[in-house]
Amino acid sequence: MTVILILAALFALLLIRVPVAFALGGLGLAMLMLGGFSPLMAPQAILSTLDGFILLAVPLFLLMSNILLKGGVGRDLFAAVHAWVGHWPGGLAVATILSCGIFAAISGSSVATAATIGTVAIPEMIGRGYQKRFVYGLLAAGGTLGILIPPSIPMIVYAFVTEQSVLDLFLAGIGPGLLLVALFIVYSMIYARWFGGFKPEPAAGWDERLLATLRALPSMLLAAYVIGVIYTGAATPTEAAALGLAGALVITLAMGRLTFKTFREAIFDSMVTTVAILLIVAGAKVFGKAITLYRIPQDISVLISQTIDTPLAFILVVSIVLLVMGLVFEALSMVLIMTPVLLPAALALGIDPVWFGVYMVVMVECALITPPVGLNLYVIQSVAKAGLTEVSRGVLPFLVIMLLSVVILYIWTDLALYIPFKL
Amino acid sequence: MKALSFPLLALAWIAALLFLLAGGMLTYEVAARYLFVAPTIWAAELSQLCLIWGTLIAMPWLLAANRHIAVDVLTERLNRTGRRLCQGLAMAAITAFSAVVAWKGGGIFYDSFERGRTTGSMLDLPTWISELAVPVGFALLFLQALVELGKVLRGIEPGDTGKHGGVET
Amino acid sequence: ADTTLRISLQLPLTSHLGQNLQLFKDEVEKNSNGDIAVEIYDSAQLYKDKEVPAAVGSGAIEMGVASLTRYVGDVPAVDIFYQPFLFDTEDKVRAAVAPGSPVRGPLDDAIKETGSTVLWWQAYGGAIMLSNGAPVKTPDDMKGKKVRVFGKTLGDFVTAAGGAPTLISGSEQYLAYQRGTVDIGMTGVSGVKSRKLWDVMDTITVTNNADIEFIVVVNTDFWNGLPDAHKEIIQAAALKAEADVRDRMSQIEADAYAAAEENGMTVYTPTADEMAAWKAVSQPVYEAYIEKTGDLGKSIMDAAKNL
Numbered sequence: 001m002t003v004i005l006i007l008a009a010l011f012a013l014l015l016i017r018v019p020v021a022f023a024l025g026g027l028g029l030a031m032l033m034l035g036g037f038s039p040l041m042a043p044q045a046i047l048s049t050l051d052g053f054i055l056l057a058v059p060l061f062l063l064m065s066n067i068l069l070k071g072g073v074g075r076d077l078f079a080a081v082h083a084w085v086g087h088w089p090g091g092l093a094v095a096t097i098l099s100c101g102i103f104a105a106i107s108g109s110s111v112a113t114a115a116t117i118g119t120v121a122i123p124e125m126i127g128r129g130y131q132k133r134f135v136y137g138l139l140a141a142g143g144t145l146g147i148l149i150p151p152s153i154p155m156i157v158y159a160f161v162t163e164q165s166v167l168d169l170f171l172a173g174i175g176p177g178l179l180l181v182a183l184f185i186v187y188s189m190i191y192a193r194w195f196g197g198f199k200p201e202p203a204a205g206w207d208e209r210l211l212a213t214l215r216a217l218p219s220m221l222l223a224a225y226v227i228g229v230i231y232t233g234a235a236t237p238t239e240a241a242a243l244g245l246a247g248a249l250v251i252t253l254a255m256g257r258l259t260f261k262t263f264r265e266a267i268f269d270s271m272v273t274t275v276a277i278l279l280i281v282a283g284a285k286v287f288g289k290a291i292t293l294y295r296i297p298q299d300i301s302v303l304i305s306q307t308i309d310t311p312l313a314f315i316l317v318v319s320i321v322l323l324v325m326g327l328v329f330e331a332l333s334m335v336l337i338m339t340p341v342l343l344p345a346a347l348a349l350g351i352d353p354v355w356f357g358v359y360m361v362v363m364v365e366c367a368l369i370t371p372p373v374g375l376n377l378y379v380i381q382s383v384a385k386a387g388l389t390e391v392s393r394g395v396l397p398f399l400v401i402m403l404l405s406v407v408i409l410y411i412w413t414d415l416a417l418y419i420p421f422k423l
Numbered sequence: 424m425k426a427l428s429f430p431l432l433a434l435a436w437i438a439a440l441l442f443l444l445a446g447g448m449l450t451y452e453v454a455a456r457y458l459f460v461a462p463t464i465w466a467a468e469l470s471q472l473c474l475i476w477g478t479l480i481a482m483p484w485l486l487a488a489n490r491h492i493a494v495d496v497l498t499e500r501l502n503r504t505g506r507r508l509c510q511g512l513a514m515a516a517i518t519a520f521s522a523v524v525a526w527k528g529g530g531i532f533y534d535s536f537e538r539g540r541t542t543g544s545m546l547d548l549p550t551w552i553s554e555l556a557v558p559v560g561f562a563l564l565f566l567q568a569l570v571e572l573g574k575v576l577r578g579i580e581p582g583d584t585g586k587h588g589g590v591e592t
Numbered sequence: 593a594d595t596t597l598r599i600s601l602q603l604p605l606t607s608h609l610g611q612n613l614q615l616f617k618d619e620v621e622k623n624s625n626g627d628i629a630v631e632i633y634d635s636a637q638l639y640k641d642k643e644v645p646a647a648v649g650s651g652a653i654e655m656g657v658a659s660l661t662r663y664v665g666d667v668p669a670v671d672i673f674y675q676p677f678l679f680d681t682e683d684k685v686r687a688a689v690a691p692g693s694p695v696r697g698p699l700d701d702a703i704k705e706t707g708s709t710v711l712w713w714q715a716y717g718g719a720i721m722l723s724n725g726a727p728v729k730t731p732d733d734m735k736g737k738k739v740r741v742f743g744k745t746l747g748d749f750v751t752a753a754g755g756a757p758t759l760i761s762g763s764e765q766y767l768a769y770q771r772g773t774v775d776i777g778m779t780g781v782s783g784v785k786s787r788k789l790w791d792v793m794d795t796i797t798v799t800n801n802a803d804i805e806f807i808v809v810v811n812t813d814f815w816n817g818l819p820d821a822h823k824e825i826i827q828a829a830a831l832k833a834e835a836d837v838r839d840r841m842s843q844i845e846a847d848a849y850a851a852a853e854e855n856g857m858t859v860y861t862p863t864a865d866e867m868a869a870w871k872a873v874s875q876p877v878y879e880a881y882i883e884k885t886g887d888l889g890k891s892i893m894d895a896a897k898n899l
């Protein structure tokens with residue numbers, strides 16, 4: 001009963017357009033005061049969140065990718081990949097997915113990935129006769145790779161709330177990320193073979209390939225360097241993000257791609273995104289303390305363990321709940337609200353917390369592309385000037401592929417866990 | 424009412440620079456550790472202060488510019504009166520929340536300040552340096568929420584000024 | 593229940609401090625016939641270790657467990673237990689932490705002024721050093737090396753010995769050793785076992801350069817408002833819990849050393865001469881302590897030296 005009241009109150013606050021951060025924080029504070037707990041917990045929780053060294057990686061990764069973005073890295077990447085694979089069957093679609101995958105290694109956000117590659121790829125693909133619906137779906141879904149392939153802001157946040165290692169989560173995202181890239185490519189090639197009807201392209205010459213690759217190379221090397229630094233432990237993820245930021249400045253300045261104006265835009269945009277995200281994390285922490293003191297996660301955990309006794313049943317139920325929640329919830333708040341509730345039960349069933357984090361991220365990716373609330377849908381909608389319905393329909397086959405990847409991830413857990421723990 | 428908007432934008436820019444500064448300090452930290460075998464004792468703590476202060480002082484500008492993440496599903500389907508009603512209720516909720524957080528956060532700051540409590544970390548800074556950011560940020564948020572409430576009463580829509588919300592995750 | 597005690601704990605319930613709280617909970621709930629309920633919020637669900645002093649002191653939560661050194665921001669004198677080699681035998685530690693002893697008594701009183709009343713102390717063992725290839729026999733072995741520390745006083749000690757201190761949290765330790773972020777480790781020996789640090793470090797030097805203590809505190813206003821009968825039950829359970837964990841500690845440490853050796857670690861105990869060299873470089877740390885803590889620190893330091 002209490003749970004239903006709390007959920008109803010949260011929905012009401014969100015629907016009247018209270019910002020997510022203040023809806024969570026405010027409801028948490030109200031619950032604390034109604035339950036006879038100290039309201040001091042609210043400011044303490046906010047301060048404690050912002051005092052987390054792990055979360056310092058959020059603005060730094062955003063700065064790094066925004067600076068590269070202003071330096072035109074999206075266009076460079078797409079041109080380079082396109083020069084190599086453009087003449088394949090469905091080559092433009094393959095190039096789009098590969099560009100999304102590579103940009104995902106620079107950016108921690110799926111919205112940025114969808115917007116960056118979408119801006120370049122959508123006009124090109126539609127110009128070549130690809131069906132609009134397929135193009136929109138491809139980019140909305142391809143963009144979600146941004147949070148599965150490291151770096152990833154939702155993974156940083158998950159690591160922060162569960163006290164897992166950011167490094168382990170980043171590494172665990174690589175396998176499933178590559179799998180999704182492969183599945184998307186296979187689907188694109190099949191689609192091109194049977195539902196083609198677009199103009200095939202001539203293969204690019206070697207000069208063109210070389211030149212395009214050289215242009216894209218510095219940012220690709222920087223992304224590899226950052227993940228290498230994190231992997232070897234030469235620096236913490238937060239410090240590596242700082243090195244990445246410094247590297248991004250050096251590259252864009254050396255290539256003459258950064259003006260004072262674009263630099264200012266990059267740092268201001270990064271600030272806005274950082275503040276919006278971290279305040280949601282802080283608000284969710286206040287809410288999380290309140291529900292913990294109401295013993296809701298504990299009770300749900302007990303309830304789950306009494307009614308569900310296999311990991312398979314657990315993941316099935318949780319997947320359905322997350323899919324439904326994902327229709328209307330903003331992605332990050334979904335991780336923040338559900339992780340404290342679900343993780344104790346998952347651990348009790350012997351599910352690895354790092355695996356569970358990767359699984360949550362894939363479910364969040366689904367939420368990003370399901371209507372009515374799906375940030376990636378909105379991005380493609382605005383980049384392509386298309387209708388939400390058309391974009392949503394186009395996403396459907398890709399949603400099926402992503403759910404298929406969840407099945408594979410469940411059956412073959414090493415897809416995530418091999419790289420961090422067995423390599 | 425206009426008088427508040429320039430200082431808020433200035434604070435937002437300071438926040439942007441603080442985040443950039445944090446990146447600079449941590450880059451220096453890694454260099455100091457590997458090149459000179461001399462890890463700093465200040466980089467981690469001061470960059471954290473940048474994050475705390477930056478986030479909290481930029482928060483009111485985000486409200487003024489409508490840049491916080493919010494759910495539009497219902498409000499975008501309502502007519503003008505419905506939207507005004509929702510906006511009014513939302514701002515009232517923020518006013519109440521920020522007032523309590525600013526007040527209670529102020530108490531935490533004052534207590535540490537009075538006692539001269541320090542962090543006990545390598546730099547051993549006074550704890551109030553970070554704690555002060557909460558009452559400052561939320562007091563400004565409270566004021567801005569009041570301003571927004573005033574706009575609702577005068578019939579100005581949230582979308583009429585400032586960019587549309589929306590942020591990357 | 594008439595009274596609910598909510599306790600914030602940083603470590604998981606399975607840790608020896610968590611088990612100790614469980615013992616307290618069982619004892620209190622049994623003896624009060626359910627009039628007092630104890631709820632343990634483990635694994636930092638509510639507060640991190642470093643937030644506990646402010647959370648309990650302000651009454652945001654009734655009770656909490658924090659490492660003693662977390663009070664250094666309020667009561668600098670608590671770092672007497674991190675003064676290098678001051679409590680290097682179990683007998684000295686036991687004498688120092690006995691309730692009302694000239695070392696502990698004044699600290700409990702000073703902590704009370706922060707709004708928290710100390711209910712009991714939980715033993716965590718001595719600090720040891722970890723290294724690869726060779727033990728850290730003397731300060732010479734530390735010169736120019738990066739050393740993990742978990743507090744400012746320990747950092748001052750490392751600086752005095754010629755090393756470069758780096759503050760690294762418990763959970764980041766394993767990676768920091770594995771990847772060489774620091775060259776020398778410092779931790780309680782039970783941490784070597786629970787975190788399997790033998791995968792990444794091969795030598796323990798039994799320096800016992802600091803004594804790690806945790807304290808369980810209750811908000812003073814809340815405590816004063818309890819009926820006397822409840823206070824008695826809680827105090828009795830606290831004393832029982834305190835004795836239990838103190839008695840277990842030497843066994844826990846012995847098990848940890850045995851496990852470390854089984855997993856291929858070398859355990860080195862410095863000779864008397866080597867210890868003298870360590871103590872010789874530590875003088876500035878003692879002086880800095882007295883300078884920072886004034887009369888209170890001086891009287892505690894004198895009492896500690898007389899144990």
Ligand code: NA
Nearest residue numbers: 104107146151
């Ligand atoms: Na990414």
Ligand code: NA
Nearest residue numbers: 326367370373
């Ligand atoms: Na959705």
